Amino acid sequence: MNKTVLEMSALELGKSLRQGAIGVEEATGIYINRIREIEPRLHAFLHMDEDKVYTRVREVEEGIANGKYTGALAGVPVAIKDNICTKGLRTTCGSKMLEDFIPGYQAEVINRLEAAGMIVLGKTNMDEFAMGSTTETSAFGVTRNPWNEEYVPGGSSGGSCVAVASGEAPLALGSDTGGSIRQPASHCGVVGLKPTYGRVSRYGLVAYASSMDQIGPIGRNVADCKALYEVIAGYDVKDSTSYMEAALKQESVGCEKKALRIAVPKNYLYSPSKADTARADGEVSAAIEQAAKLFEQNGAKVDYISMPMTEYAAQAYYVIACAEASSNLARFDGVKYGYRSREAQNLHEMYRRSRTEGFGAEVKKRILVGAYALSEGYYDAYYLKALKAKALIKAEFDKVFEEYDCILAPVAPTTAPRLGESLIEPLKMYQGDAYTVAVNLAGLPAISVPCALSEKGLPIGLQLIANSFEEEKLFAVAAEYEALRGVMPTAMEQKGRC
Numbered sequence: 035m036n037k038t039v040l041e042m043s044a045l046e047l048g049k050s051l052r053q054g055a056i057g058v059e060e061a062t063g064i065y066i067n068r069i070r071e072i073e074p075r076l077h078a079f080l081h082m083d084e085d086k087v088y089t090r091v092r093e094v095e096e097g098i099a100n101g102k103y104t105g106a107l108a109g110v111p112v113a114i115k116d117n118i119c120t121k122g123l124r125t126t127c128g129s130k131m132l133e134d135f136i137p138g139y140q141a142e143v144i145n146r147l148e149a150a151g152m153i154v155l156g157k158t159n160m161d162e163f164a165m166g167s168t169t170e171t172s173a174f175g176v177t178r179n180p181w182n183e184e185y186v187p188g189g190s191s192g193g194s195c196v197a198v199a200s201g202e203a204p205l206a207l208g209s210d211t212g213g214s215i216r217q218p219a220s221h222c223g224v225v226g227l228k229p230t231y232g233r234v235s236r237y238g239l240v241a242y243a244s245s246m247d248q249i250g251p252i253g254r255n256v257a258d259c260k261a262l263y264e265v266i267a268g269y270d271v272k273d274s275t276s277y278m279e280a281a282l283k284q285e286s287v288g289c290e291k292k293a294l295r296i297a298v299p300k301n302y303l304y305s306p307s308k309a310d311t312a313r314a315d316g317e318v319s320a321a322i323e324q325a326a327k328l329f330e331q332n333g334a335k336v337d338y339i340s341m342p343m344t345e346y347a348a349q350a351y352y353v354i355a356c357a358e359a360s361s362n363l364a365r366f367d368g369v370k371y372g373y374r375s376r377e378a379q380n381l382h383e384m385y386r387r388s389r390t391e392g393f394g395a396e397v398k399k400r401i402l403v404g405a406y407a408l409s410e411g412y413y414d415a416y417y418l419k420a421l422k423a424k425a426l427i428k429a430e431f432d433k434v435f436e437e438y439d440c441i442l443a444p445v446a447p448t449t450a451p452r453l454g455e456s457l458i459e460p461l462k463m464y465q466g467d468a469y470t471v472a473v474n475l476a477g478l479p480a481i482s483v484p485c486a487l488s489e490k491g492l493p494i495g496l497q498l499i500a501n502s503f504e505e506e507k508l509f510a511v512a513a514e515y516e517a518l519r520g521v522m523p524t525a526m527e528q529k530g531r532c
Contacts, residue, residue, distance in 0.1 A: 103151025141238020158193030213470025220495025
């Protein structure tokens, strides 16, 4: 049976477009109609300019016809998280502070998408300035999980993951500072990659915590995610942290499973050394253990190991991330650009009112924590100690990768919570990042892949972590698991959902 456009993977759609089996305008129109149909319920998108989209469609159609665009994703639509600058299209970071900001330049990743012949559909909702784990802190309303609209999609890249899961876009870009691609990908049942720090240009990404921010791809399967990664990855002279190497080669996804050595951190699952450390609940632990058994049954060597330093990851992460956020967000003062209060009577009052009115509660909370951690008398006690913990966590990962190819772990300790639950218990929400933030502290690549459904019918994702710059190995292991796991249901297939 022939697949419809919405049922096609991104690579399948790209092939059909190149072969002329379907037109770029027709395929893009199908996705735009899908967005119109379900956006009132899910609210994954913040901004779209259909006139610009169709102008771009005509450019791409001509480019495919004359041989300008020949890549695997030429003509394929993509959704963009709203903290990635797009020239001429609003970039708000989900904040009142940037409600009317239209960049005069665009991110390097957008340049690369356009060079590959891809079509930007629009900008997706997110937690304000990427600060949150539920996409509920956006100044422009919450985004809902397509599997069950009473639940959050995760965050901060919730809008991008919902767009892919619900069939509003075949691919999307998000950003990951402490799990903001992997966690919503897990909650929405899609694949999301956090690349090695420096592998993808951060030029044009509005900064949250500059030492950990990383743009990454989101797709319905591993192959789609890999294809988008290969479009955006590579050295960029405009980003001083960009890794300089030759252009990445496209390689087939595959893995020699018998040679595979996998480590499973047992303290992530069921034996944390501290009572207040987040742990995976029963369904999540069972899903990860089942995935480990599946690898083992197919020839992999699987060992349960201890990684005690990772239990301090969440504490170290929030000190460092908040400190960097307090510095990065100091630029939003009502003077140069962004929101400016109309009630101020003098310069000092303008600064105070603009930031008070322009930032939401979660952002202000993190700015205050960061400013405190960097203040005189507390720098050594908090920020410097967090940096030392970061170094120890990186050393622990390095030791594991001396013996193992990759680490298998949960993405989050639970499935998606109900709307409103996390904002009532913010400490619990922060502790829920325990399994993802260590990867950002260490600058490692990690991927979230769907592995099971809970009794409530909500997705559970597993996380695979590899050593720095070993994305190819990571994709190979993820694709191997995907093949062993077999077909999983999608949000679009769920009755009464999308």
